[in-house]
Amino acid sequence: MKLTVNGNLVEVKAESDTPLLWVLRDELNLVGTKYGCGMAQCGACTVHLNGRAIRSCVTPVASVAGQSVDTIEGQARGGRLSAVQKAWLETDVAQCGYCQSGQIMAATALLSENAAPSDEEIDAAMAGNVCRCGTYPRIRKAVRLAADYLEGGAA
Amino acid sequence: MSQQTSRLNLSRRQFVQAGGALVFATQCPVAFSAKAQASANGAMMNSFVRIAPDNVITMLANHSEFGNGAYTVMSMMLAEELDVDYQAIELEAAPTTPDYYSPLFREYLTAGSVTTGSSWLPMRTAGAKARAMLLEAAATSWQVDVAELTTRNGVVHHEGSGRNSTYGALLEAIAAFDIQPPESVRLKDSSEFKILGKPARRYEGPAKVDGSATFGIDLKLPDMLVGAVARPPVYGGTVIDFDATDALAMPGVAKVKAIRAGVVVLADNYWHAQKARAALKINWNLGANSTVSTEQFYRDYRAMADQPGMLAEDIGDAAGVLEQADDVVEAVYEMPLLAHATLEPMNCIAQVSGDTCTIWSGTQYQSNDQEVISRFLGIPQENVTVNRPLMGGSFGRRSSKAADYTVEAVEAAMGENVPVQIIWSREEDIRSGHYRPLFVHKMRGCVDEEGMPKAWHQVAVGQSLMQGTKHDPTYMVRGMDIYSLDGCLQEPFGVFPYGTSYQIPNHRVESHNAPRVGIVPQEWRSVGHTHTGIAYECFLDELAHKGGIDPLELRLRLSKDHARMNRVLRVLREKSQWDQPLAPGRGRGVAARIYSVSPIAQAVEVTVADNGDFTVDRVVCVVDCGFAVNPLGIEGQVEGGLAFGLGGAAFGNIDIVNGEVQQSNFHNYPVIRLPQMPKVEVHILPSDEPPTGVGEQATTPIAPAVANALFNATGRRVRRFPLSSQGFNLV
Numbered sequence: 001m002k003l004t005v006n007g008n009l010v011e012v013k014a015e016s017d018t019p020l021l022w023v024l025r026d027e028l029n030l031v032g033t034k035y036g037c038g039m040a041q042c043g044a045c046t047v048h049l050n051g052r053a054i055r056s057c058v059t060p061v062a063s064v065a066g067q068s069v070d071t072i073e074g075q076a077r078g079g080r081l082s083a084v085q086k087a088w089l090e091t092d093v094a095q096c097g098y099c100q101s102g103q104i105m106a107a108t109a110l111l112s113e114n115a116a117p118s119d120e121e122i123d124a125a126m127a128g129n130v131c132r133c134g135t136y137p138r139i140r141k142a143v144r145l146a147a148d149y150l151e152g153g154a155a
Numbered sequence: 156m157s158q159q160t161s162r163l164n165l166s167r168r169q170f171v172q173a174g175g176a177l178v179f180a181t182q183c184p185v186a187f188s189a190k191a192q193a194s195a196n197g198a199m200m201n202s203f204v205r206i207a208p209d210n211v212i213t214m215l216a217n218h219s220e221f222g223n224g225a226y227t228v229m230s231m232m233l234a235e236e237l238d239v240d241y242q243a244i245e246l247e248a249a250p251t252t253p254d255y256y257s258p259l260f261r262e263y264l265t266a267g268s269v270t271t272g273s274s275w276l277p278m279r280t281a282g283a284k285a286r287a288m289l290l291e292a293a294a295t296s297w298q299v300d301v302a303e304l305t306t307r308n309g310v311v312h313h314e315g316s317g318r319n320s321t322y323g324a325l326l327e328a329i330a331a332f333d334i335q336p337p338e339s340v341r342l343k344d345s346s347e348f349k350i351l352g353k354p355a356r357r358y359e360g361p362a363k364v365d366g367s368a369t370f371g372i373d374l375k376l377p378d379m380l381v382g383a384v385a386r387p388p389v390y391g392g393t394v395i396d397f398d399a400t401d402a403l404a405m406p407g408v409a410k411v412k413a414i415r416a417g418v419v420v421l422a423d424n425y426w427h428a429q430k431a432r433a434a435l436k437i438n439w440n441l442g443a444n445s446t447v448s449t450e451q452f453y454r455d456y457r458a459m460a461d462q463p464g465m466l467a468e469d470i471g472d473a474a475g476v477l478e479q480a481d482d483v484v485e486a487v488y489e490m491p492l493l494a495h496a497t498l499e500p501m502n503c504i505a506q507v508s509g510d511t512c513t514i515w516s517g518t519q520y521q522s523n524d525q526e527v528i529s530r531f532l533g534i535p536q537e538n539v540t541v542n543r544p545l546m547g548g549s550f551g552r553r554s555s556k557a558a559d560y561t562v563e564a565v566e567a568a569m570g571e572n573v574p575v576q577i578i579w580s581r582e583e584d585i586r587s588g589h590y591r592p593l594f595v596h597k598m599r600g601c602v603d604e605e606g607m608p609k610a611w612h613q614v615a616v617g618q619s620l621m622q623g624t625k626h627d628p629t630y631m632v633r634g635m636d637i638y639s640l641d642g643c644l645q646e647p648f649g650v651f652p653y654g655t656s657y658q659i660p661n662h663r664v665e666s667h668n669a670p671r672v673g674i675v676p677q678e679w680r681s682v683g684h685t686h687t688g689i690a691y692e693c694f695l696d697e698l699a700h701k702g703g704i705d706p707l708e709l710r711l712r713l714s715k716d717h718a719r720m721n722r723v724l725r726v727l728r729e730k731s732q733w734d735q736p737l738a739p740g741r742g743r744g745v746a747a748r749i750y751s752v753s754p755i756a757q758a759v760e761v762t763v764a765d766n767g768d769f770t771v772d773r774v775v776c777v778v779d780c781g782f783a784v785n786p787l788g789i790e791g792q793v794e795g796g797l798a799f800g801l802g803g804a805a806f807g808n809i810d811i812v813n814g815e816v817q818q819s820n821f822h823n824y825p826v827i828r829l830p831q832m833p834k835v836e837v838h839i840l841p842s843d844e845p846p847t848g849v850g851e852q853a854t855t856p857i858a859p860a861v862a863n864a865l866f867n868a869t870g871r872r873v874r875r876f877p878l879s880s881q882g883f884n885l886v
Contacts, residue, residue: 007323014426020414022424022425022426025373029375030366030373031366031369031373032365032366032367032377033366034372034498034499034547035372035500035524036498036499036500037581037820038820039581039820039822041581041820041822042498042821043582044498048495048597071366072365072366073366075365075366076365081364082223085364085365087365089356089360089361089364091363092357092360092787092791094357094360094363094364094547095223095357095791095792095795096221096222096497096498096499096547096548097359097363097545097547098370098497098498098548099501099547100363101366104364105671123830124830125828126247127828127829127830128828130498130821130826130828131495131498131798132548132550132799132826133222133548133795133798134794134795134796134797134798134832135794135803136794136798136827136828136832137831137832137834137835138794138795139436139829
């Protein structure tokens with residue numbers, strides 16, 4: 001089956017029930033998307049399907065055939081970090097870093113739907129993404145900063 | 156940016172090119188004081204610094220990075236003295252040889268929040284000595300006085316002649332003039348620091364925003380098989396027999412075999428392996444743990460706490476004072492088993508070839524992994540090579556003395572001529588059997604006429620972390636585990652100088668080692684403090700209430716002879732506006748601890764609804780960690796550390812019934828999430844004392860501070876954790 005990943009049309013051989021997560025990681029070697037729970041409880045596997053955040057660990061690859069998937073590897077364009085990535089780096093969010101791909105993908109999806117989220121909206125949108133290192137205060141800060149960057153046209 | 160990108164891609168590229176061997180990691184074991192040695196990719200100036208002719212400077216890092224910021228502080232220290240940009244330094248995991256053992260632990264171990272403190276002199280000295288050699292090389296080449304030379308950003312400069320040379324270009328002169336490392340070297344005074352003490356972003360931060368950071372689970376070696384292990388439903392159970400007919404017929408499956416941990420399916424990828432695992436039919440011998448239950452632990456431990464334990468400390472006459480007292484406060488505090496739940500589950504790649512073994516493992520404890528594997532395979536320790544990728548969290552889990560997830564990968568790789576990677580599912584991780592041990596603390600105390608604590612009697616019961624391990628001689632004192640009493644003692648105990656900054660005139664502490672059954676007790680961020688901190692700081696709050704003294708005022712009085720803690724508490728009182736009244740339904744709590752030298756105290760404000768739902772609205776945290784090497788990193792560790800402790804106290808709980816762990820994933824082992832995270836204010840006290848750790852310090856005070864605040868708001872004490880088990884739900 002075929003799908004579009006980070007703008008490129010790719011052919012995948014995995015069995016149809018294989019979760020998108022493992023297709024990305026093992027067949028397409030896009031290992032920036034992480035396994036954390038396998039049951040949509042932690043958000044480490046968050047990617048975009050047609051621009052919206054989904055949990056790739058519970059998404060059979062066949063269900064996204066012909067559609068457009070974006071991963072953390074596709075966020076920087078031409079070597080330029082996205083506004084959310086820039087805000088993340090500026091705020092020094094990451095500690096161990098394992099959840100951060102998912103956090104950035106969730107925040108990016110949030111800001112594409114809501115350019116100026118309130119604190120409550122940030123909390124609600126990011127509640128599905130666990131960070132065991134507890135970088136939450138800086139996640140809040142970085143989402144607000146990214147919103148500022150986007151408003152100012154920095155991206 | 157481009158330099159960072161190339162540096163951070165290096166590890167992954169090296170794997171591909173070298174077919175799995177991190178070539179550089181085994182090439183440069185040289186003693187710290189040895190002369191500069193030429194090697195293919197530059198000259199080793201000393202054990203920690205290699206400089207290449209193209210001026211690439213490489214640091215060999217002998218501490219692990221798992222979110223703790225080790226790579227950042229170590230590169231900052233080296234860069235400061237060498238006069239280079241810390242982010243331009245390349246980094247390699249130092250090989251597992253005694254040269255690189257922690258000077259404190261005498262093992263290759265990253266633990267105890269000691270990386271910053273124990274790297275402070277070695278890394279700076281390594282940088283300063285390398286710089287001194289470069290200066291001497293330039294001075295000799297240019298026939299000028301060393302005193303006329305300056306360095307900046309990897310270049311030696313001579314003002315008078317206008318000559319410049321990169322460090323890399325001086326390597327030939329170092330060899331030609333046979334320049335040796337100096338015996339001693341002057342380190343910069345703090346007033347000269349350009350990097351240390353300034354907020355610095357995470358060294359490997361760029362790779363953690365673009366998805367390129369490589370964790371163990373991400374590694375792919377040529378021809379590698381990936382394994383999923385079916386484990387017994389009860390920890391310690393064994394395989395009687397199994398039927399793999401269906402599993403072997405499934406796509407990608409290469410082999411199914413029994414190992415000590417269970418039955419392993421080896422396949423071409425993890426999805427195939429775990430899918431086939433579900434098709435296995437296995438007869439288990441559940442073994443001796445099949446009758447274990449955590450409720451029985453609580454019953455047994457409470458009964459033990461009523462009996463005299465081993466006596467750790469007996470200052471004054473607590474027993475006598477309590478016997479005479481009219482009004483004795485008594486409380487039993489109970490803390491459950493806790494899983495670490497690192498977001499990257501355990502995983503390890505192993506390859507066994509003849510009498511050598513190579514592993515790729517996220518680990519805090521390289522020398523122990525090497526030791527356990529060498530014993531298991533019967534091969535010399537130096538034949539075991541440990542490659543260390545980044546780790547997706549650890550919190551103590553990856554310092555397993557049993558090296559459980561490591562040695563099982565080695566076992567699975569035996570007889571296979573290819574690398575084998577074992578990846579754990581979240582369910583295996585939650586049910587791994589490696590937990591913060593369950594503890595019961597029985598507390599008794601009374602106050603004097605002024606309301607101050609007069610006598611304190613504490614009996615701690617729980618499974619020891621160290622008993623019967625190789626650390627027994629160091630960390631067991633007269634049969635007692637010093638970690639079971641973390642922060643509870645007023646006098647020196649074993650290698651710990653003292654535990655608490657408080658002075659109570661009659662102070663008696665006893666300890667029981669509970670039978671080591673059912674689980675493997677394992678260090679969990681801040682170790683014994685995770686339970687002793689709750690028992691000590693909550694019971695102190697009970698005595699404050701009994702004596703009618705404000706709990707922060709009480710701590711100020713009790714710590715009056717401990718200048719550093721006293722200062723922390725004074726600042727906390729001011730910064731938290733402690734003495735301002737709060738609205739009804741709200742409450743304030745305080746707790747203060749010392750972990751690995753650094754005093755830390757937190758004041759929290761909570762709002763509690765009638766149904767017990769509560770929010771932590773604000774946490775004010777004051778920490779004295781000596782000279783603050785990286786204030787930005789410290790703030791992050793404090794925020795994260797207290798988040799970890801808050802989640803654990805609020806809802807962390809592992810139940811075992813008939814030997815089976817009841818929890819399995821984040822839906823029934825909840826962890827703290829963004830909406831539950833309080834606003835945190837971190838105040839780092841200025842200090843010229845040598846730097847000490849902050850990785851674990853903030854984890855401890857938050858739980859008792861919140862429990863004390865809940866009491867302050869509602870009048871109801873929590874003495875069994877988690878808070879959710881007592882009707883208080885963090886929302």
